[in-house]
Amino acid sequence: MRLNDRDMIRKETTFGIVNHWTLAISCILLTLSGYGFLFQIQIIGTMFCGFPAMKVIHNWLGVVFTASLVLSMVFWLKECITFDKDDIAWVKAAGGYLSHKVAIPPMHKLNTGQKLAYLGVLGMGFGIIATGFVIWLFPANQTLMIWSHFLHNLCFIGMALFIPVHVYLGAIANPGTMRIMIYGTVPVWWARKKSPKWIQEVEEGRHH
Amino acid sequence: MERKGLLISPELCIGCKACQIACKSWNLLPATKTRNNGSYENPPDLNGDNFNKIRYSEIPSETNPVRWLFVSQRCMHCDDAGCMRICPAPGALYKTADGAVAVNKNKCIGCKLCLAGCPFNVPRYGMDDKLSKCTLCADRMENGLIPMCSKTCPTGAIKYGDRNDLIGKATKAGYTKVYGQNDLGGLGALFAFKDAPKIYGYADKPEINEMVILWHKYLKPLSWIGLGGVAAASVIHYFAVGPHKAEDPNKDKEVKK
Numbered sequence: 001m002r003l004n005d006r007d008m009i010r011k012e013t014t015f016g017i018v019n020h021w022t023l024a025i026s027c028i029l030l031t032l033s034g035y036g037f038l039f040q041i042q043i044i045g046t047m048f049c050g051f052p053a054m055k056v057i058h059n060w061l062g063v064v065f066t067a068s069l070v071l072s073m074v075f076w077l078k079e080c081i082t083f084d085k086d087d088i089a090w091v092k093a094a095g096g097y098l099s100h101k102v103a104i105p106p107m108h109k110l111n112t113g114q115k116l117a118y119l120g121v122l123g124m125g126f127g128i129i130a131t132g133f134v135i136w137l138f139p140a141n142q143t144l145m146i147w148s149h150f151l152h153n154l155c156f157i158g159m160a161l162f163i164p165v166h167v168y169l170g171a172i173a174n175p176g177t178m179r180i181m182i183y184g185t186v187p188v189w190w191a192r193k194k195s196p197k198w199i200q201e202v203e204e205g206r207h208h
Numbered sequence: 209m210e211r212k213g214l215l216i217s218p219e220l221c222i223g224c225k226a227c228q229i230a231c232k233s234w235n236l237l238p239a240t241k242t243r244n245n246g247s248y249e250n251p252p253d254l255n256g257d258n259f260n261k262i263r264y265s266e267i268p269s270e271t272n273p274v275r276w277l278f279v280s281q282r283c284m285h286c287d288d289a290g291c292m293r294i295c296p297a298p299g300a301l302y303k304t305a306d307g308a309v310a311v312n313k314n315k316c317i318g319c320k321l322c323l324a325g326c327p328f329n330v331p332r333y334g335m336d337d338k339l340s341k342c343t344l345c346a347d348r349m350e351n352g353l354i355p356m357c358s359k360t361c362p363t364g365a366i367k368y369g370d371r372n373d374l375i376g377k378a379t380k381a382g383y384t385k386v387y388g389q390n391d392l393g394g395l396g397a398l399f400a401f402k403d404a405p406k407i408y409g410y411a412d413k414p415e416i417n418e419m420v421i422l423w424h425k426y427l428k429p430l431s432w433i434g435l436g437g438v439a440a441a442s443v444i445h446y447f448a449v450g451p452h453k454a455e456d457p458n459k460d461k462e463v464k465k
Binding site: 005035037038039040042045051052054055096097098099100135139140142145146147149150153154156157160161164165168172173174175176187189190193194 | 294295296297298300315316317318319320321323324417419420422423427428430431432434435437438439441442445446449450451452453454456457
């Protein structure tokens with residue numbers, strides 16, 4: 001059954017969208033308060049009702065972030081650990097981000113960059129979560145505290161560098177992508193271009 | 209203003225603990241429930257209600273089989289203070305004009321990172337889960353009074369004064385090396401040790417944990433530089449390469465209709 005290019009096709013569930021926003025908002029607030037703590041920025045402390053309150057908020061936002069990241073694995077993990085030879089070709093072509101002239105190999109629902117990005121967020125996310133809980137719950141052990149603090153900050157740098165790139169690519173550099181995070185649906189013609197293997201599977205009835 | 213300090217001379221200390229009591233008296237600290245652990249050293253450790261403690265070390269020398277070394281243990285008021293480097297809350301730890309490292313409990317967030325930053329294992333937390341430590345009696349110093357421990361010491365084992373004068377005095381008394389003269393930018397609490405610092409329970413060369421230095425001095429700026437870098441890279445990418453536009457193949461047909 002061939003899908004009509006004029007139709008819309010659902011790429012993300014409502015639950016997935018809500019979870020993505022939860023992850024995004026908690027991540028941004030955590031980053032902001034993290035910068036506040038790191039550089040002792042008074043104005044950020046004031047935005048969070050003072051530094052003592054900001055510590056409590058930062059900790060509990062960490063719990064929200066953790067729950068959201070764990071839930072995200074239900075939606076995205078399986079697809080994100082599935083790679084084939086087209087993924088290697090995608091990396092060789094740098095995803096077409098450096099030049100529009102290169103041919104981009106056909107992608108599944110998510111492209112290689114998105115999959116690697118997710119795995120990166122997962123790795124750094126769980127690094128920052130584990131060390132964050134240690135700093136919160138086991139402050140008496142100084143060796144643990146120093147190492148956790150160091151790794152927490154290392155993952156923080158990774159996130160602080162990576163997230164803006166992710167937002168840029170999703171919201172600006174690929175017109176049409178942002179609506180997935182709002183409506184969850186994309187036009188069939190758009191999906192045919194970006195995710196031909198996925199559309200092919202849907203048309204063959206192998207995917208719903 | 210001249211940097212103030214304490215000169216602690218273990219050779220003069222008689223272990224009377226008057227300084228411990230005087231400190232409690234001025235800072236309105238309650239007694240600590242403790243137990244006999246086989247030593248006159250009491251309480252056994254610093255805590256949120258004990259900013260200052262006499263450490264009793266029983267270390268016989270070749271000539272003296274019964275040698276008791278008493279040394280006042282407390283915040284060292286480092287110039288380059290590890291606790292201040294690592295503290296995430298502005299104003300919770302601050303330097304007074306006299307060079308003391310003081311605490312503002314209202315600004316402390318109770319994260320306990322200062323424990324990890326301190327090379328002397330000094331910071332302790334009170335029942336309110338806020339940093340509670342010796343401030344060199346910053347409130348008294350502000351008003352021209354001398355720290356309580358020094359005021360009460362009957363033998364002059366804890367001398368208070370301009371830091372440079374104290375170093376001069378110790379040198380004149382025959383101490384070629386004053387502990388804390390140059391360590392960590394110079395300590396506010398100076399020690400006239402006759403023997404190796406180790407015997408008194410202090411490290412030969414106190415240093416802030418290198419992980420703390422590595423992060424706060426070298427890695428931390430990367431988070432700003434990196435953030436600026438990726439933001440700039442995104443802008444450059446947008447104008448140099450441009451977004452991946454996907455054109456609707458039916459757009460023209462629609463217009464023709």
